[in-house]
Amino acid sequence: MTALPDKTERKMGLVIDLDTCVGCHACVVSCKGWNTENYGAPLSDQQPYGADPSGTFLNRVHSYEITPDDGGAAQLVHFPKSCLHCEDAPCVTVCPTGASFKRAEDGIVLVNESDCIGCGLCAWACPYGAREQDAAEGVMKKCTLCVDRIYNENLPQEDRVPACVRTCPAKARHFGDLGDPDSDVSRLVAERGGFDLMPEQGTKPVNKYLPPRPRDSLQSAETEAQETWLEPVAGEAKGFIAWLDRALEKL
Amino acid sequence: MHPAPSVILFTTLSGAGFGLLVFLGAGFPAVTGWVAFVFFAVAYVLAVGGLLASTFHLGHPERAMKAFTQWRTSWLSREGVVSVAALLVMALYGAGLVFQGEARPVLGAVGAVLSLGTVLCTAMIYAQLATVPRWKTWLTPVLFLALALAGGALLAGQVRAALVLLPLAGVVQLLWWLRGDRALARSGTTLASATGLGGGEVRAFEPPHTGSNYLLREFAFQVGRRHALKLRIIALGLGVVLPVVLLLAPGTHVPAALAALSHLAGVAASRWLFFAEAEHVVGLYYGRRGG
Structure with a gap:
């Protein structure tokens, strides 16, 4: 049944640091690489x-x-987005076949591809665009939190994290149990003021985002001091230059 | 939302077909024998044809039977279960009328309720989606039911009922459009809430990919404002105004048939707009005002 579990033992998920992400897309490439070769239909x-x-x-x-409203420097934020493994996942309950489900043990939202009829309704129900129907296979694909890596005893311990987390060169992605208040990821969220995407949609996402720190202001005491050096040094033009200036003005 | 022809065809035809079954189940018109056969044939062609059309957009239509299992949580599954129940009950009721010339009113009433239930389930598939604020309202099932009943009355030749139900459906349609035009703004979902970024104006700077993708093809359909207004006028004109005029005109069969055809064309236009104008909040991530 595609009913959601009342409670999950753990809430495995990602914490994504928007302050650190450099927008290199390495997580995109490693995700595509791992998930094309492993669990389910290729991407x-x-x-x-x-x-x-x-x-x-x-x-x-x-x-x-x-x-920024306060006149600070404009800021560019790179924003990785994948399934947020919501506690109240609307994509699961709309599924007519039971292919979509949320695991009671770790909260991971998965698709049983052999039951998926490819109706697309779960993708309609997801506000984040986290589900994409594969055009070749006709089944719904989504982030599995690399369920075939994180418990995989054939891999060395350091590789038992999602491929995106393992590959991130900026360490902007963190993986752990967000249901445990003492876990590293939960502490990170508490310290940095981690937030939910579209909280008004009532999906209760497990994945959290850490806000970018404000950048230096363009109007610091230092830049104000520098502004005096930028005063024009030449006064009003005289002679031939003044005549040329007036002549060009009249054209 | 992308206006997929299969889904527009499905909701338009099956809505009218199940609307006709409601009237037949209630005993309007009270027909038997060959006349009943023709009425039931029309209803089944529309209802079943619509259901079949809806399987065309599936990635794996061969697994469609699995969709009957999750009726406890899924409106799409409920639609499947209720529609098959309605068709089976109405087949028994219809067989009684056609072959035995005998009406079984209890069976007919159950079939009529199940037929109404099917239209309700179809509407709830859309009305449940918080991701499409234009759809997430109790007015959506009211609109689907009003249009199905008006179409059913037309097809069942119930002129007096149609003359009440058609204008009623028109009013619900207008209310639904008026509410819908403000729905996304009122939903509170913006690019700022979608990204959690604040302290200033947030603008989409660069999409994640240079080409298109499933999300943009499925959710980011945009229709011009003026174009939409014209289609709304066409939908109301063909769906409500012209059928009412034709029903008031002298003559019986020809104007009634024209009224039914005009109504179906109008509902199809309304249904095209239902999808084409619907803004999915995922469009915000791509810097679109939904759409």
């Missing part, structure tokens, strides 16, 4: 070398620009 591409390339990805990095 296909359509016309990868053609005029209109497109493909299935479980993780995508947007970039946003903020112009």
Whole structure:
């Protein structure tokens, strides 16, 4: 049944640091690589070398620009987005076949691809765009939190994290149990003021985002002091230059 | 939302088909024999044809049977279960009328309620989605039911009922549009809440990919404002105004048939707008005002 579990033993998820992310898309590439070769149907591409390339990805990095109200410097924020493994996952309850489910033991939201009819309703129900239907396989694909890595005893301990976390060169992605208030990820969220995406949608996402720290202001005491050096040194023009100036003005 | 022809065809035809079954189940018109056969044939072609059309957009139609299992949580599953129940009960009721010339009113009433239930389930698939603020309202099931009943009355030749139900559906349609135009703004979901970024104006700077993707194809359909207004006028004109005029005109069968066809064309236009104008909040991540 696609009913959600009342409670999950653990809430495994990601914490994404928007202050640290450099927007390199390495997480996108490693995610596509791992998930094409492992759990479920491969992530296909359509016309990868053609005029209109497109493909299935479980993780995508947007970039946003903020112009602060207080006149500070405009800031560019790279914004990786994948399934947030919501506690009240609307994608699970709408599924007519029971293919979508949320695991009671760790809270991971998964798709049983052999039950998926590819109706697309779960993708409609997700406010985050975390589900993409594969155009070649006709089944719904989504982040599995690398369920085939994190418990995989054939891998060395340091590799038992999602591929995106393992690969991030800026250490902007953290993985852990967000249901345990003493876990590293929960402490990080508490210290840095981690927040939910679209809290008004009532999905209670497990994944959290850490806000970017404000950048230096353009109007510091130092820059104000420098402004005096930028006063024009030449006064009113005289002679030939003054005549040329007036002549050009009249044109 | 992308206006998929299969889904527009499905909701338009099956809505009218189940609307007709409601009237037949209630005994309007009280027909038997060959006449009953023709009425039931029309209702089943529309209802079943619509259901079949809806399977065309599935990635794996061969697994469609699995969709009957999750009726406890999923409106889509409920729609499947209730529609099959309605069709089976109405088949028994219809067989009684056609072959035995005998009406079983209890069976008919159960079939009529199940037929109404099917339209309600279809509407709830959309009305449950908080991600599409334009759809998330109790007015959505009211609109679907009003249109299905008006179409059913037309097809069942119930002129007096149609003359009440058609204008009623028109009013609900207008209310639904008026509310819908402000729904996204009122939902409180913005690019700022979607990204959690604040302290200033947030603007989409660069999308994650240079090409298109499933999300943009499925959710980011945009329709021009003026274009939409014209289609709304066409939907109301063909769906409500022209059928009412035709029903008031002299003559019986020809104007009634024209009224039914005009109404179905109008509902199809309204249904196209239902999808094309619906803004999914994921569009915000791509810097669109939904759409």
